[in-house]
Amino acid sequence: MNAIRVRGLRKAYKGHQAVAGVDLDVARGEVFAVLGPNGAGKTTSVEILEGHRDRDAGEVSVLGVDPAKGSREWRSKLGIVLQSATDAATLTVREAVQHYARYYADPRDPDEVIELVGLTEKAKSRGGKLSGGQRRRLDVALGIIGRPELMFLDEPTTGFDPEARRQFWSLIKLLAAEGTTILLTTHYLDEAEALADRVAVLAGGRIVAEGTPQTLGGRAHADATVRWMSGRGYTEIKTSEPTKAIAELSRDGELAELTVTRPSLEDVYLELIK
Numbered sequence: 051m052n053a054i055r056v057r058g059l060r061k062a063y064k065g066h067q068a069v070a071g072v073d074l075d076v077a078r079g080e081v082f083a084v085l086g087p088n089g090a091g092k093t094t095s096v097e098i099l100e101g102h103r104d105r106d107a108g109e110v111s112v113l114g115v116d117p118a119k120g121s122r123e124w125r126s127k128l129g130i131v132l133q134s135a136t137d138a139a140t141l142t143v144r145e146a147v148q149h150y151a152r153y154y155a156d157p158r159d160p161d162e163v164i165e166l167v168g169l170t171e172k173a174k175s176r177g178g179k180l181s182g183g184q185r186r187r188l189d190v191a192l193g194i195i196g197r198p199e200l201m202f203l204d205e206p207t208t209g210f211d212p213e214a215r216r217q218f219w220s221l222i223k224l225l226a227a228e229g230t231t232i233l234l235t236t237h238y239l240d241e242a243e244a245l246a247d248r249v250a251v252l253a254g255g256r257i258v259a260e261g262t263p264q265t266l267g268g269r270a271h272a273d274a275t276v277r278w279m280s281g282r283g284y285t286e287i288k289t290s291e292p293t294k295a296i297a298e299l300s301r302d303g304e305l306a307e308l309t310v311t312r313p314s315l316e317d318v319y320l321e322l323i324k
Protein backbone atom coordinates (compact mmCIF):
# COMPACT_ATOMS: atom_id res chain seq x y z
CA MET A 51 0.00 0.00 0.00
CA ASN A 52 1.23 3.48 -0.84
CA ALA A 53 1.72 5.97 1.99
CA ILE A 54 -0.26 8.53 0.01
CA ARG A 55 -2.79 7.98 -2.76
CA VAL A 56 -4.71 10.89 -4.27
CA ARG A 57 -7.16 10.82 -7.19
CA GLY A 58 -8.97 13.78 -8.71
CA LEU A 59 -8.37 16.15 -5.79
CA ARG A 60 -10.13 19.49 -6.14
CA LYS A 61 -10.49 22.53 -3.92
CA ALA A 62 -11.84 25.99 -4.72
CA TYR A 63 -11.85 29.13 -2.60
CA LYS A 64 -14.79 31.39 -3.46
CA GLY A 65 -14.79 30.33 -7.09
CA HIS A 66 -11.00 30.30 -7.43
CA GLN A 67 -9.87 26.77 -8.29
CA ALA A 68 -6.76 26.35 -6.11
CA VAL A 69 -6.42 22.58 -6.72
CA ALA A 70 -7.87 21.46 -10.04
CA GLY A 71 -7.68 17.68 -10.26
CA VAL A 72 -4.50 16.28 -8.71
CA ASP A 73 -3.47 12.61 -8.79
CA LEU A 74 -0.54 11.59 -6.63
CA ASP A 75 1.08 8.39 -5.36
CA VAL A 76 3.84 8.38 -2.79
CA ALA A 77 5.32 5.01 -1.86
CA ARG A 78 6.24 4.09 1.69
CA GLY A 79 9.79 5.15 2.47
CA GLU A 80 9.91 7.57 -0.43
CA VAL A 81 11.05 11.21 -0.26
CA PHE A 82 8.72 13.12 -2.56
CA ALA A 83 9.07 16.84 -3.34
CA VAL A 84 6.27 19.05 -4.64
CA LEU A 85 7.58 22.06 -6.55
CA GLY A 86 5.61 24.94 -7.97
CA PRO A 87 5.34 28.72 -8.10
CA ASN A 88 3.61 30.84 -5.43
CA GLY A 89 -0.11 30.14 -5.43
CA ALA A 90 0.22 26.83 -7.33
CA GLY A 91 -1.83 24.97 -4.71
CA LYS A 92 0.96 23.18 -2.82
CA THR A 93 0.01 24.23 0.71
CA THR A 94 -3.69 23.67 0.03
CA SER A 95 -2.99 20.13 -1.20
CA VAL A 96 -0.67 19.32 1.69
CA GLU A 97 -3.14 20.69 4.25
CA ILE A 98 -5.86 18.43 2.82
CA LEU A 99 -3.53 15.43 3.15
CA GLU A 100 -2.77 16.42 6.76
CA GLY A 101 -6.49 16.61 7.54
CA HIS A 102 -6.25 20.35 8.22
CA ARG A 103 -8.43 21.42 5.32
CA ASP A 104 -11.54 19.94 3.71
CA ARG A 105 -11.75 19.17 0.00
CA ASP A 106 -14.44 19.66 -2.62
CA ALA A 107 -13.85 16.43 -4.51
CA GLY A 108 -11.47 13.52 -4.98
CA GLU A 109 -10.26 10.44 -3.18
CA VAL A 110 -7.49 10.78 -0.62
CA SER A 111 -5.80 8.06 1.39
CA VAL A 112 -2.94 8.81 3.80
CA LEU A 113 -1.48 5.79 5.60
CA GLY A 114 -4.64 3.98 4.53
CA VAL A 115 -7.02 6.53 6.06
CA ASP A 116 -9.13 9.35 4.62
CA PRO A 117 -7.65 12.46 6.33
CA ALA A 118 -11.14 13.96 6.64
CA LYS A 119 -11.90 11.09 9.04
CA GLY A 120 -8.48 10.76 10.65
CA SER A 121 -8.44 9.55 14.26
CA ARG A 122 -6.05 10.68 16.97
CA GLU A 123 -4.10 7.45 16.52
CA TRP A 124 -3.73 8.17 12.78
CA ARG A 125 -2.61 11.73 13.53
CA SER A 126 0.07 10.49 15.91
CA LYS A 127 1.75 8.71 12.97
CA LEU A 128 2.24 12.01 11.15
CA GLY A 129 4.96 14.59 11.63
CA ILE A 130 3.91 17.99 10.45
CA VAL A 131 6.03 21.08 9.91
CA LEU A 132 3.76 23.89 8.81
CA GLN A 133 4.78 26.94 6.81
CA SER A 134 4.08 29.35 9.64
CA ALA A 135 6.52 29.18 12.54
CA THR A 136 5.48 27.69 15.86
CA ASP A 137 3.98 30.01 18.41
CA ALA A 138 5.76 28.63 21.45
CA ALA A 139 7.14 31.99 22.53
CA THR A 140 6.94 31.54 26.30
CA LEU A 141 8.40 28.02 26.52
CA THR A 142 12.09 27.29 26.23
CA VAL A 143 13.25 25.07 23.38
CA ARG A 144 13.66 22.10 25.74
CA GLU A 145 10.26 22.69 27.39
CA ALA A 146 8.52 22.90 24.01
CA VAL A 147 10.11 19.69 22.77
CA GLN A 148 9.41 17.87 26.05
CA HIS A 149 5.83 19.13 25.98
CA TYR A 150 5.21 17.79 22.46
CA ALA A 151 6.91 14.49 23.32
CA ARG A 152 4.13 13.76 25.82
CA TYR A 153 1.58 13.51 23.03
CA TYR A 154 3.22 10.41 21.57
CA ALA A 155 3.42 6.80 22.65
CA ASP A 156 7.04 6.28 21.64
CA PRO A 157 8.71 9.68 21.30
CA ARG A 158 12.38 10.27 20.57
CA ASP A 159 14.58 11.56 23.36
CA PRO A 160 13.97 15.36 23.53
CA ASP A 161 17.65 16.25 24.04
CA GLU A 162 18.65 14.00 21.13
CA VAL A 163 16.13 15.77 18.89
CA ILE A 164 17.38 19.19 20.01
CA GLU A 165 20.89 18.04 19.13
CA LEU A 166 19.74 16.69 15.75
CA VAL A 167 18.31 20.07 14.73
CA GLY A 168 21.36 21.92 16.05
CA LEU A 169 19.67 23.80 18.90
CA THR A 170 21.61 22.40 21.86
CA GLU A 171 23.14 25.78 22.66
CA LYS A 172 19.69 27.36 22.59
CA ALA A 173 17.92 24.66 24.62
CA LYS A 174 17.26 27.07 27.49
CA SER A 175 16.18 30.01 25.29
CA ARG A 176 12.53 30.93 25.00
CA GLY A 177 10.89 30.54 21.58
CA GLY A 178 10.30 34.28 21.37
CA LYS A 179 14.07 34.95 21.64
CA LEU A 180 15.08 32.71 18.72
CA SER A 181 16.05 33.96 15.28
CA GLY A 182 13.77 33.09 12.36
CA GLY A 183 15.95 30.19 11.24
CA GLN A 184 16.28 28.87 14.80
CA ARG A 185 12.51 28.95 15.26
CA ARG A 186 12.20 26.97 12.05
CA ARG A 187 14.61 24.38 13.47
CA LEU A 188 12.37 24.17 16.53
CA ASP A 189 9.42 23.52 14.18
CA VAL A 190 11.37 20.65 12.66
CA ALA A 191 12.21 19.30 16.13
CA LEU A 192 8.52 19.29 17.05
CA GLY A 193 7.73 17.58 13.74
CA ILE A 194 10.10 14.66 14.37
CA ILE A 195 9.73 14.17 18.14
CA GLY A 196 6.92 11.61 17.73
CA ARG A 197 8.93 9.30 15.44
CA PRO A 198 6.44 9.82 12.57
CA GLU A 199 5.84 7.27 9.81
CA LEU A 200 5.07 10.10 7.41
CA MET A 201 6.40 13.64 7.53
CA PHE A 202 4.94 16.68 5.85
CA LEU A 203 7.44 19.49 5.44
CA ASP A 204 6.05 22.69 3.96
CA GLU A 205 8.99 24.85 2.83
CA PRO A 206 11.06 23.59 5.75
CA THR A 207 14.29 25.48 5.12
CA THR A 208 12.94 28.95 4.35
CA GLY A 209 15.07 31.36 6.36
CA PHE A 210 17.88 28.88 6.99
CA ASP A 211 21.46 29.95 6.38
CA PRO A 212 23.40 27.70 3.98
CA GLU A 213 25.06 25.71 6.76
CA ALA A 214 21.73 25.11 8.53
CA ARG A 215 20.19 23.96 5.24
CA ARG A 216 22.96 21.39 4.75
CA GLN A 217 22.50 20.19 8.34
CA PHE A 218 18.78 19.90 7.73
CA TRP A 219 19.39 17.89 4.56
CA SER A 220 21.53 15.45 6.56
CA LEU A 221 18.71 15.13 9.08
CA ILE A 222 16.16 14.38 6.34
CA LYS A 223 18.50 11.79 4.81
CA LEU A 224 18.82 10.19 8.24
CA LEU A 225 15.02 10.06 8.68
CA ALA A 226 14.63 8.67 5.16
CA ALA A 227 17.26 6.00 5.87
CA GLU A 228 15.21 5.00 8.93
CA GLY A 229 12.27 4.43 6.57
CA THR A 230 10.25 7.61 7.18
CA THR A 231 8.12 8.66 4.22
CA ILE A 232 8.58 12.36 3.52
CA LEU A 233 6.46 14.77 1.49
CA LEU A 234 8.13 18.11 1.14
CA THR A 235 7.28 21.33 -0.63
CA THR A 236 10.13 23.62 -1.54
CA HIS A 237 11.15 26.52 -3.73
CA TYR A 238 14.78 25.40 -3.66
CA LEU A 239 15.53 23.16 -6.60
CA ASP A 240 18.89 22.14 -5.19
CA GLU A 241 17.00 20.94 -2.11
CA ALA A 242 14.66 18.81 -4.22
CA GLU A 243 17.63 17.46 -6.16
CA ALA A 244 19.57 16.63 -2.99
CA LEU A 245 16.71 14.97 -1.13
CA ALA A 246 13.91 13.72 -3.34
CA ASP A 247 13.52 10.29 -4.93
CA ARG A 248 10.75 11.81 -7.06
CA VAL A 249 9.38 15.28 -7.69
CA ALA A 250 6.12 16.67 -9.03
CA VAL A 251 5.66 20.16 -10.45
CA LEU A 252 2.35 21.77 -9.56
CA ALA A 253 1.20 24.82 -11.55
CA GLY A 254 -2.26 26.35 -11.58
CA GLY A 255 -3.57 23.57 -9.33
CA ARG A 256 -2.46 20.76 -11.67
CA ILE A 257 0.55 18.47 -11.82
CA VAL A 258 2.34 19.42 -15.03
CA ALA A 259 5.28 17.02 -14.68
CA GLU A 260 6.47 14.21 -12.46
CA GLY A 261 9.61 12.13 -12.33
CA THR A 262 12.97 11.72 -10.66
CA PRO A 263 15.02 14.91 -10.33
CA GLN A 264 17.38 13.44 -12.95
CA THR A 265 14.73 12.73 -15.57
CA LEU A 266 12.07 15.41 -15.00
CA GLY A 267 10.86 17.06 -18.20
CA GLY A 268 13.06 14.84 -20.39
CA ARG A 269 16.16 16.25 -18.70
CA ALA A 270 18.25 13.10 -19.06
CA HIS A 271 17.71 13.00 -22.83
CA ALA A 272 18.07 16.71 -23.52
CA ASP A 273 20.93 17.82 -25.75
CA ALA A 274 24.21 18.39 -23.96
CA THR A 275 26.12 21.63 -24.25
CA VAL A 276 29.84 21.14 -24.95
CA ARG A 277 31.91 24.22 -24.24
CA TRP A 278 35.62 24.86 -24.51
CA MET A 279 38.10 27.70 -24.90
CA SER A 280 39.40 28.13 -28.41
CA GLY A 281 41.81 30.93 -29.23
CA ARG A 282 39.88 34.13 -28.73
CA GLY A 283 36.99 32.91 -26.59
CA TYR A 284 34.58 30.14 -25.69
CA THR A 285 32.94 27.95 -28.30
CA GLU A 286 29.70 26.15 -27.50
CA ILE A 287 27.84 23.43 -29.38
CA LYS A 288 24.64 21.59 -28.51
CA THR A 289 24.65 17.88 -29.32
CA SER A 290 22.85 14.65 -28.50
CA GLU A 291 26.19 12.79 -28.81
CA PRO A 292 28.69 14.68 -26.66
CA THR A 293 31.14 11.77 -26.39
CA LYS A 294 31.42 11.50 -30.15
CA ALA A 295 31.67 15.27 -30.53
CA ILE A 296 34.51 15.49 -28.01
CA ALA A 297 36.34 12.55 -29.59
CA GLU A 298 36.28 14.36 -32.93
CA LEU A 299 37.10 17.77 -31.51
CA SER A 300 40.04 16.51 -29.47
CA ARG A 301 41.84 14.85 -32.39
CA ASP A 302 44.06 17.92 -32.71
CA GLY A 303 44.87 18.01 -29.02
CA GLU A 304 43.63 19.13 -25.66
CA LEU A 305 40.42 21.18 -25.42
CA ALA A 306 41.01 23.93 -22.86
CA GLU A 307 38.45 24.41 -20.06
CA LEU A 308 36.17 21.70 -21.48
CA THR A 309 32.74 21.27 -19.88
CA VAL A 310 29.73 19.12 -20.80
CA THR A 311 26.42 20.18 -19.26
CA ARG A 312 22.76 19.26 -19.54
CA PRO A 313 19.84 21.46 -18.47
CA SER A 314 19.75 21.93 -14.70
CA LEU A 315 16.64 21.00 -12.73
CA GLU A 316 16.02 24.75 -12.50
CA ASP A 317 16.20 25.14 -16.31
CA VAL A 318 13.68 22.32 -16.76
CA TYR A 319 11.42 23.63 -13.98
CA LEU A 320 11.30 27.16 -15.38
CA GLU A 321 10.40 25.75 -18.79
CA LEU A 322 7.61 23.60 -17.29
CA ILE A 323 5.87 26.42 -15.41
CA LYS A 324 5.87 28.86 -18.36
Ligand SMILES: Nc1ncnc2c1ncn2[C@@H]1O[C@H](COP(=O)(O)OP(=O)(O)OP(=O)(O)O)[C@@H](O)[C@H]1O
Nearest residue numbers: 063064066068086087088089090091092093094095
Ligand atom coordinates in the same frame (compact mmCIF):
# COMPACT_ATOMS: atom_id res chain seq x y z
N1 LIG B 1 -7.79 30.39 2.93
C1 LIG B 1 -7.83 30.80 1.66
N2 LIG B 1 -8.85 31.54 1.19
C2 LIG B 1 -8.90 31.94 -0.09
N3 LIG B 1 -7.96 31.66 -1.02
C3 LIG B 1 -6.90 30.93 -0.62
C4 LIG B 1 -6.76 30.46 0.73
N4 LIG B 1 -5.61 29.76 0.84
C5 LIG B 1 -5.05 29.78 -0.39
N5 LIG B 1 -5.81 30.48 -1.27
C6 LIG B 1 -5.52 30.69 -2.71
O1 LIG B 1 -5.39 29.42 -3.32
C7 LIG B 1 -4.29 29.42 -4.24
C8 LIG B 1 -3.28 28.33 -3.85
O2 LIG B 1 -2.67 28.70 -2.61
P1 LIG B 1 -1.61 27.78 -1.88
O3 LIG B 1 -1.30 28.44 -0.57
O4 LIG B 1 -2.11 26.40 -1.84
O5 LIG B 1 -0.37 27.89 -2.86
P2 LIG B 1 1.15 27.45 -2.67
O6 LIG B 1 1.50 26.68 -3.89
O7 LIG B 1 1.35 26.78 -1.38
O8 LIG B 1 1.91 28.84 -2.69
P3 LIG B 1 3.29 29.35 -1.96
O9 LIG B 1 4.42 28.80 -2.76
O10 LIG B 1 3.19 30.83 -2.09
O11 LIG B 1 3.25 28.87 -0.54
C9 LIG B 1 -3.72 30.82 -4.24
O12 LIG B 1 -4.25 31.52 -5.33
C10 LIG B 1 -4.20 31.40 -2.93
O13 LIG B 1 -4.40 32.80 -3.04
